[in-house]
Amino acid sequence: MIHPSAIVSPHARLGANVSVGPFTIIHDNVEIGDHSVIDGYCEIGYPTPLADGLPLVIGAGARIRSHSVFYAGSRFGDKLVTGHRVVVREKTVAGVAFQIGTMNDIQGDCEIGDYVRCQSNVFIGKMSKVGNFVWLLPYVVLTNDPHPPSNVLVGATIGDYAAIAAMSVILPGVKVGERALVAAHSKVHRDVEPHTVVAGNPARYLCDASKIRLKDGSDQSAYPWTRHFHRGYPADVVAGWNTP
Amino acid sequence: MIHPSAIVSPHARLGANVSVGPFTIIHDNVEIGDHSVIDGYCEIGYPTPLADGLPLVIGAGARIRSHSVFYAGSRFGDKLVTGHRVVVREKTVAGVAFQIGTMNDIQGDCEIGDYVRCQSNVFIGKMSKVGNFVWLLPYVVLTNDPHPPSNVLVGATIGDYAAIAAMSVILPGVKVGERALVAAHSKVHRDVEPHTVVAGNPARYLCDASKIRLKDGSDQSAYPWTRHFHRGYPADVVAGWNTP
Amino acid sequence: MIHPSAIVSPHARLGANVSVGPFTIIHDNVEIGDHSVIDGYCEIGYPTPLADGLPLVIGAGARIRSHSVFYAGSRFGDKLVTGHRVVVREKTVAGVAFQIGTMNDIQGDCEIGDYVRCQSNVFIGKMSKVGNFVWLLPYVVLTNDPHPPSNVLVGATIGDYAAIAAMSVILPGVKVGERALVAAHSKVHRDVEPHTVVAGNPARYLCDASKIRLKDGSDQSAYPWTRHFHRGYPADVVAGWNTP
Numbered sequence A, B, C: 001m002i003h004p005s006a007i008v009s010p011h012a013r014l015g016a017n018v019s020v021g022p023f024t025i026i027h028d029n030v031e032i033g034d035h036s037v038i039d040g041y042c043e044i045g046y047p048t049p050l051a052d053g054l055p056l057v058i059g060a061g062a063r064i065r066s067h068s069v070f071y072a073g074s075r076f077g078d079k080l081v082t083g084h085r086v087v088v089r090e091k092t093v094a095g096v097a098f099q100i101g102t103m104n105d106i107q108g109d110c111e112i113g114d115y116v117r118c119q120s121n122v123f124i125g126k127m128s129k130v131g132n133f134v135w136l137l138p139y140v141v142l143t144n145d146p147h148p149p150s151n152v153l154v155g156a157t158i159g160d161y162a163a164i165a166a167m168s169v170i171l172p173g174v175k176v177g178e179r180a181l182v183a184a185h186s187k188v189h190r191d192v193e194p195h196t197v198v199a200g201n202p203a204r205y206l207c208d209a210s211k212i213r214l215k216d217g218s219d220q221s222a223y224p225w226t227r228h229f230h231r232g233y234p235a236d237v238v239a240g241w242n243t244p
Helices: A235-240 B235-240 C235-240
Strands: A030-032 A043-046 A056-058 A069-071 A196-200 A203-208 B030-032 B043-046 B056-058 B069-071 B196-199 B204-208 C030-032 C043-046 C056-058 C069-071 C196-200 C203-208
Touching: A030 A043, A043 A056, A056 A069, B030 B043, B043 B056, B056 B069, C030 C043, C043 C056, C056 C069
Parallel strands: A030 A056, A043 A069, B030 B056, B043 B069, C030 C056, C043 C069
Antiparallel strands: A196 A203, B196 B204, C196 C203
């Protein structure tokens, strides 16, 4: 279960049936839930004074893929899943079933809801707030400094069920409303109303999200996406969705 | 040839004169061609049920740089070259002399031609089709979901000899014609005609590619690039180019 | 100090009190200054014929985080700090206190001044010139090929104290003047005057940098940033700033 080449601190608290891959390092101040699987080349509980002595807590049933780095001081609900070589820094708190894509870079002091799914190469800057059931697609960047460099850090806020498409940047302090869609390659400098679509550089209102048709031959609306897309969500969670 | 710290499955089929670096893991269902060199910290043949039991097949003369991950179920022609920390997932098929840049993330179910060159941080989404002699520059993203999240995946198609410049996003289902040029930081939402240049967000027709002059003091046209750029291509391949 | 799993060449020249983490490889042609700390999974002094036999020289007091790769032939002043999994290639020369963010990819033949700070996922193409006290924010890309692919490589030049915000691309040969600000998600195809702000795709002049107000409740100007932001710079360096 623990590969002989892994370096696991005797102070780390590993649950039942936790698997640790080759060449992985687990530091002292770490708590990992039952039945979690950690691949090779990971560094879990990377020490930093910014963690203020807080442990890294990973819930049960986690799956952490190779070459990933988690700092001390963050906390994740059950069923965390990651791609390869993610970094998550200190004092970030995430809910259940967080999916972190390959090469995501999640800074410290973020609040992340339940069932958030990030695809590859997402960057979540310090102080960001991400709601529940949010989708961040490849190369999305949430920024936080309105006039770099400065000591004024204001994170972005992403509402429940919102989706932000590839290579979009959300500027500091911007609120993306719930169930909104940000089209690919947008620069979002103003708040986005709930249920709307914005696009462009700078991003402008395009239409109500419900106007977008599913490109599957049906005449259905593509939004709210909770009507047609359930893959990977537990049945009881889907049953609880209050899809408008 | 095999570093003593490497973990190589006895079931992996390694050709003659294959070199495996320190701390690298080679899984069971892997076939690597003669004279290949694999650096340290790589994980080759990462198991996934999505591979349907297919092996990872890497042709002869491959050079795979450090911290890279290849899933089971993909297949590469001879002379594969990678930068550091690439990921390639299952059921992608690529031709000869594929060059994968540092931190590329190549999803599953892609078709990639011969002599394709990707620079750093390229993302190729599932179901993409990339022709022969294509160039993808840093931070190019090929997307596939027209209204995320959904189950409708339509990959982009990139024609032979096309070049896509840095930080451009190709939207789902878009076809970039052969020998076309997409300027840097473009969002391409419509098909691009062969031999043309598009630029902007959204990308618009700029000119015929032949109008672009080489910035080398000559009065030559920069396109088709096959007229002036041959670096790294074998002489018989260049001789076979049907440059218009 | 040297972890027993590390592989350190007997020819590498390590200063006093250098720490080398688990599973790290240090090659032959490497010189590392006193009191430097190198994390795990790094490959330091990666050999390449392009280094022309030059060593990798890292000054005193360096801190190199996990999974990083430094090629032979580059040279860094004292107090280098990196995030995780950076790559720096051959023949790049950087001044003191260079901060390289997580997943930066710094190509060869670059000139980098003193106290440059790069955040995550910055890409610095071959032949770039970066001044002193420059800030490059997440996903900034400095390009070099005006008509890819070609053999004409002209790097960008970034002036002292300039700041380039997230996801901006600087096109080949462009000069960003000193103390200029490039707004997020810009495509910069023309030179940027000193002390000005540009934004957009393509980037256009927006205002004089001094017109931007600090969003901290004060009525101060945010630029020159050297007036209000000193974090991490030594007092004698700040005292030497000739802030206009």
